Amino acid sequence: QVQLVESGGGLVQAGGSLRLSCAASGRTFSSYPMGWFRQAPGKEREFVAAIKWSGGRTYYADSVQGRFTISRDNAKSTVYLQMNSLKPEDTAVYYCAAISRLGNELTRTDVTYWGQGTQVTVSS
Numbered sequence: 001q002v003q004l005v006e007s008g009g010g011l012v013q014a015g016g017s018l019r020l021s022c023a024a025s026g027r028t029f030s031s032y033p034m035g036w037f038r039q040a041p042g043k044e045r046e047f048v049a050a051i052k053w054s055g056g057r058t059y060y061a062d063s064v065q066g067r068f069t070i071s072r073d074n075a076k077s078t079v080y081l082q083m084n085s086l087k088p089e090d091t092a093v094y095y096c097a098a099i100s101r102l103g104n105e106l107t108r109t110d111v112t113y114w115g116q117g118t119q120v121t122v123s124s
Helices: none
Strands: 003-007 010-013 018-025 034-039 046-051 058-060 068-073 078-083 092-099 111-114 118-123
Touching: 003 092, 003 111, 018 034, 018 092, 018 118, 034 068, 034 078, 046 068, 046 078, 058 068
Parallel strands: 010 118
Antiparallel strands: 003 018, 018 078, 034 046, 034 092, 046 058, 068 078, 092 111, 092 118
């Protein structure tokens, strides 16, 4: 079992930055590839970014490529999502996830464990 708790969400102006953190508990955290998803009101939950268990390979949705950076610190059992140049369309609840495979077109079926989510709101 892996438990995931996100933090770092909030309200930011367009063009600003936020860093989300996902603290994991469970002895097998370091063996899982990890990802971030998001869900805007009235929309499907969508893939944002993923990282290999070793941290050596990352994947991004086209909509965030070049603006967001995923990273992990296995010693701290934490995954991060650095979000720069934020846009109003980035407004969503962001979910941390332990995933079953890597890629840049992941779906909910690729998720083994979910966090509870953290709200990110970008004002124009």
